[in-house]
Amino acid sequence: MPIDLNGTIYKLCLLDTNAISEMVKHPSREFRNFINRMLPRKVLPCFSVLVSWSYGNVKTFTRVFLNYFRYIPASYLKATTK
Numbered sequence: 308m309p310i311d312l313n314g315t316i317y318k319l320c321l322l323d324t325n326a327i328s329e330m331v332k333h334p335s336r337e338f339r340n341f342i343n344r345m346l347p348r349k350v351l352p353c354f355s356v357l358v359s360w361s362y363g364n365v366k367t368f369t370r371v372f373l374n375y376f377r378y379i380p381a382s383y384l385k386a387t388t389k
Contacts, residue, residue, distance in 0.1 A: 312380060318351065
């Protein structure tokens with residue numbers, strides 16, 4: 308489901324903890340690949356709140372994660388149940 312942000316339509320891409328971990332551990336390969344492939348296609352990275360809980364106690368990971376993702380439009384998603 309696409310989302311409209313300031314007149315730009317973005318597709319949503321939910322990144323799980325494994326994908327984010329690989330991007331943070333190997334930024335010159337994994338993070339760069341994500342940026343080069345997804346941003347030109349207007350794909351918005353999305354994170355589950357659980358990602359924050361999974362790595363919340365790891366200060367180094369959180370700092371590196373924020374350094375890479377703070378300038379990219381992104382969204383947190385929450386799980387809902389019916």
